[in-house]
Amino acid sequence: MGLEILEPNTCIRGCCTSRKIPMHLPPPCYSLSQPIARGAESVVYEAILDGKRVAVKKPILSTSEDIDKFHKELQILCTLDHWGIAKLVGAHAKPPNYMLFFEYYESGNLARKLHVDEWSPSIRQALEITARLAKTLQYLHNLGIVHRDVKPANILLDIQLQTHLTDFGLAEYKKNLKLVSTENWKSTGKPTGGFHKRNMVGTLIYMAPEVLRKEIHTEKSDVYSFAITVK
Numbered sequence: 001m002g003l004e005i006l007e008p009n010t011c012i013r014g015c016c017t018s019r020k021i022p023m024h025l026p027p028p029c030y031s032l033s034q035p036i037a038r039g040a041e042s043v044v045y046e047a048i049l050d051g052k053r054v055a056v057k058k059p060i061l062s063t064s065e066d067i068d069k070f071h072k073e074l075q076i077l078c079t080l081d082h083w084g085i086a087k088l089v090g091a092h093a094k095p096p097n098y099m100l101f102f103e104y105y106e107s108g109n110l111a112r113k114l115h116v117d118e119w120s121p122s123i124r125q126a127l128e129i130t131a132r133l134a135k136t137l138q139y140l141h142n143l144g145i146v147h148r149d150v151k152p153a154n155i156l157l158d159i160q161l162q163t164h165l166t167d168f169g170l171a172e173y174k175k176n177l178k179l180v181s182t183e184n185w186k187s188t189g190k191p192t193g194g195f196h197k198r199n200m201v202g203t204l205i206y207m208a209p210e211v212l213r214k215e216i217h218t219e220k221s222d223v224y225s226f227a228i229t230v231k
């Protein structure tokens with residue numbers, strides 16, 4: 001995108017860093033237009049960045065946990081580079097603006113495409129979506145990352161209807177999830193587009209039985225949500 005990277009290219013806390021993605025996009029290089037989606041935790045805008053159409057996710061920050069969550073999402077996004085994952089192209093990771101800039105996916109999310117636009121994919125298209133999503137999850141799981149909110153609303157479609165997994169707001173490293181046991185399980189947070197209680201997160205109808213039973217959330221729980229998504 002030809003955007004300048006200013007050193008030190010880290011978030012204000014120093015926990016998110018990247019060699020390719022600018023962390024401090026200055027206001028003159030972007031302009032936000034209308035919101036595309038409003039959730040309990042963020043508003044997503046269409047915008048122009050460096051002359052190109054992008055989507056900007058602006059979290060609603062009302063508690064320090066919300067800020068922690070923004071940093072975790074950015075940290076994870078900075079480590080990802082895969083054709084099946086929505087591409088982060090920039091961020092603003094210090095006050096007063098916390099924002100994530102993504103490539104724009106013209107055909108919206110899969111839930112809307114299926115249930116609002118009443119798209120009926122051919123068998124070939126359904127198989128392609130399934131294979132792409134499976135490979136994307138395999139990539140994530142090989143990195144030790146569990147998405148924890150796999151569902152059609154978090155799968156974006158480009159102009160050729162190719163899938164791009166998005167919304168890493170609940171994603172976590174598997175090694176950190178092991179630290180949470182049913183004994184120290186504590187309810188936190190607020191209901192989101194999904195459902196969020198520390199180690200019980202996701203969206204109810206896509207949640208694996210072990211997540212509903214408040215046991216550990218592993219990559220297998222993502223595979224369960226994947227199966228419900230593509231069935």
Ligand SMILES: Nc1ncnc2c1ncn2[C@@H]1O[C@H](COP(=O)(O)OP(=O)(O)OP(=O)(O)O)[C@@H](O)[C@H]1O
Nearest residue numbers: 037039042044055102103104105109153167192193
């Ligand atoms: N890069 C993008 N291109 C086009 N549309 C997008 C993009 N990113 C997000 N959207 C739209 O915004 C919606 C919400 O995005 P996302 O799931 O990342 O935000 P969220 O606040 O975590 O939402 P929720 O709480 O509802 O899950 C998507 O379902 C999609 O319709």
Ligand SMILES: [Mg+2]
Nearest residue numbers: 153154167193
């Ligand atoms: Mg979402």
